[in-house]
Amino acid sequence: MIGVDRVLGVLVALPPALVLALVFLLPALEASTFLGLFVPGEIAVLVGGVVAHSGRLPLWAVIAAAVAGAVLGDQAGYLVGRRYGRRLLARTPRRFVRSGELRRALDLVRHRGAVAVLIGRWAAALRALVPGIAGLSGMPRATFTVANVAGGVLWSVTVAVLGFLAGASYRLLERRLGLGGEAVLAVLVVLVTVRLWRHRRATRRTAPPRRG
Template structure:
């Protein structure tokens, strides 16, 4: 893994930012999040920032903006192409997971856009599914921007904090994000039950 970091430090800083932005954008916009490792690339960019190769602020800005823009493009593709998106050959072998994503979006609505940001497959397909489902774009954008900001900041800063220990963080990040998502879901369910209880008493 140190060899990978050494190769990263061997290219100009602007190339690191460009490649990071393109990969994160394509992961969300082109339905290939299960092929293009956007999270890993963002982590590596954070490592490059910790080693002084690129400015941390620039990495954060590029990752967050690319994530939000990529999701917005995916949403527009789903909105304008509709069900044809769901018949793409690249999704055929993942039909069961695609059905899970559609069910998740139907149950959670806008919050699925935020929570889906933390799971690679959902990150790739939820924006297009939201567009296909005709979720109002302002609502989608609000959850998209919040998710992009939170996810981009956590992943980049994790790489920045890890420095050359990038491999350990990459392995552990999946477990931590799963715990974060689970905690958010529990809190959302608790809030819903409290509101329902108050409405029934009213």
């Protein structure tokens, strides 16, 4: 994936309105264009939470943008999968086929149904693949939509609030330890990277085991 530290560094330096636009766009493009296979959408939402703590954006606006992007993007991914699913699966980047991510997503939808939409929300590769596979599998649109909205709201609120709380931690460090802006950003990069790694590790534990 693109370096998390580079993406975070760019996002934090952007004007608040542009950060809010990316909070919508990155989650929206994850499943609809498979961007999530390369850039996880939670990066923009976490940074949006940090920016909200600084007072440059209201937290509710960050959450609303993230929910809208996540739900609309996955809904588009479902419709794309329903119409072009097999053709798109054949073009999945080889490294995700070799790593087993594609097989995990297929097994997750096959065994868990709508629950897969909720579980898949918490790992970037699954978040990009599960909506399209749900459409390909013939999951009813109403069933997918309910799971998509519920998962999108829960994910958006959780990630945005984590970013907001992280922003509070960095401000405290900056005041007490006299850290400069670059040092605070370095702490942000480390903490966000650890959170992303933990989310993916937890998802691997809950996903069905791969068949040999």
